[in-house]
Amino acid sequence: MDKLILQEKYGHILDENLLGEILQIGRFKTYKKNDIIIDIGQPLKFIPLLISGNIKILREDNEGNELLIYFLEAGETCTMSLTCCMGTTKSKIRAVAEKDSSLVMIPVQNMLQWFHNNRSWRTFILESYQERFDEMLDTIDNIAFMKMDERLNKYLVEKTKLHGSKTINVKHQDIAEDLHTSRVVISRLLKQLENEEKIKLSRNKIVVL
Incomplete structure (x- = not known):
């Protein structure tokens, strides 16, 4: 094997x-x-x-x-x-x-x-x-050169490719640590992406649309 x-x-x-x-x-x-x-x-x-x-x-x-x-x-x-x-x-x-x-x-x-x-x-x-x-x-x-919202969007897209799924199981704090920023900033930007209908949020889970 x-x-x-x-x-x-x-x-x-x-x-x-x-x-x-x-x-x-x-x-x-x-x-x-x-x-x-x-x-x-x-x-x-x-x-x-x-x-x-x-x-x-x-x-x-x-x-x-x-x-x-x-x-x-x-x-x-x-x-x-x-x-x-x-x-x-x-x-x-x-x-x-x-x-x-x-x-x-x-x-x-x-x-x-x-x-x-x-x-x-x-x-x-x-x-x-x-x-x-x-x-x-x-x-x-x-x-x-990239703004944090652009970095976040790219990060999420890379995650979907890695896991072969549009659904990502991840905490806001984990994303913040990976991108070297605060959880508050990530939560705000994720909510902004959801309002733009680019993602759908639920508890410890993100669906990239």
Whole structure:
């Protein structure tokens, strides 16, 4: 079953021999929604390959406020953790399960070895860096140039794509933390979007129309 899942999610880019090695040395782990997978300051000895579910990657300021950087979907890895692994530094991000998720954890030494001697792995890592870099630039642009109501609307649309549903189960406080603002601001903007008939609100649930 693990082999079939790996082939489904990573077979389009990783070669057969490498998939076999991942099955031998990888540690398969599962996480419940809101579980912390990687925390800030944590030494990184493994990198995650996401098999199912979604993960949100967060940064934290000196006062403990979190800012959403990007989401990971099945078939992806966190390049910010890769950077920490390569530099043998502690994690600078927090990775939290957006919903129940399963991963395979790859030891750092194998990751580095494959980067030098396996073309498919090297391509996967470099493409992952490019995708995450583009997403971080997008996050910076959102903060610098978009109004909060525009950021909120984009956030909700991204959530529907991640979960494959127009209905999002989320608290106003959770949205506020992801967008680095207050719950009062989010509640007001959500009500505004509802009045514009772009969403429908109910308790801890938002339907994007």
